[in-house]
Amino acid sequence: MTRTYDMTLRGKLAAETTERIVTATETLLGDCPWAAVTLKAIADHAGVTVQTVLRHMGSRDGCVEAVGRRLAARIEEQRGRSQPGDVDAAVADLVAHYEAEGRLVLNVLAQEDGGDPLLQNAAATGRAFHRGWVERCFAPWLADDDAATRERTDALVAATDLYVWKLLRLDLGRSREVTEAVVGRLVRAVLEGS
Numbered sequence: 001m002t003r004t005y006d007m008t009l010r011g012k013l014a015a016e017t018t019e020r021i022v023t024a025t026e027t028l029l030g031d032c033p034w035a036a037v038t039l040k041a042i043a044d045h046a047g048v049t050v051q052t053v054l055r056h057m058g059s060r061d062g063c064v065e066a067v068g069r070r071l072a073a074r075i076e077e078q079r080g081r082s083q084p085g086d087v088d089a090a091v092a093d094l095v096a097h098y099e100a101e102g103r104l105v106l107n108v109l110a111q112e113d114g115g116d117p118l119l120q121n122a123a124a125t126g127r128a129f130h131r132g133w134v135e136r137c138f139a140p141w142l143a144d145d146d147a148a149t150r151e152r153t154d155a156l157v158a159a160t161d162l163y164v165w166k167l168l169r170l171d172l173g174r175s176r177e178v179t180e181a182v183v184g185r186l187v188r189a190v191l192e193g194s
Helices: 007-031 039-046 050-057 060-079 087-114 117-137 147-159 162-171 176-192
Strands: none
Touching: 007 039, 007 050, 007 060, 007 087, 039 050, 039 060, 050 060, 060 087, 060 117, 087 117, 087 162, 087 176, 117 147, 147 176, 162 176
16 A cells, blocks of 8 residues: 655645744844854754754755745835825834834844844845835935935934834833834924924
8 A cells, every 4th residue: 555645734744844943043033142043953942853954944044044034024014014104104113013023133233243144134134124114104205315315314214213112112111102102203303304
């Protein structure tokens, strides 16, 4: 008797294993120093062997790149929906994004100067996305291509930066609502000074 395999089930199990590996990597990236995000640590957190991690992801960098793709998709979902000119929605989406992803991103940023190109690239990609988000959300105030508009854009990038959220939420212990109000006030001050 020949044993037949249900390829649908096999594919589902493989996808679940990959998902566990990516989730384990994301957890480690959010909680640990970069040096501690090893294949063994990823495997242990995912409940698989190092060989399984390699078979599914190819390398530690493959694991991190998969987290990057997952994070990029979540960020686009969190911050891609606000319409240009809707300050309240933009700030609400931004703070919701920082609430969900802020600690992980802060951990990556804290280690970007360690010389690893993967972390440096992730940080640069995040900064470019943030600036693009500012330019899209506040486009009605940024229509001109002059020095004043570039300065206004820089001010908006600073007012909505992750470290402002960190200062308010983590360092000062402000509520999400207060944080959103303060960021909104900073944004409006920049826009009204236009």
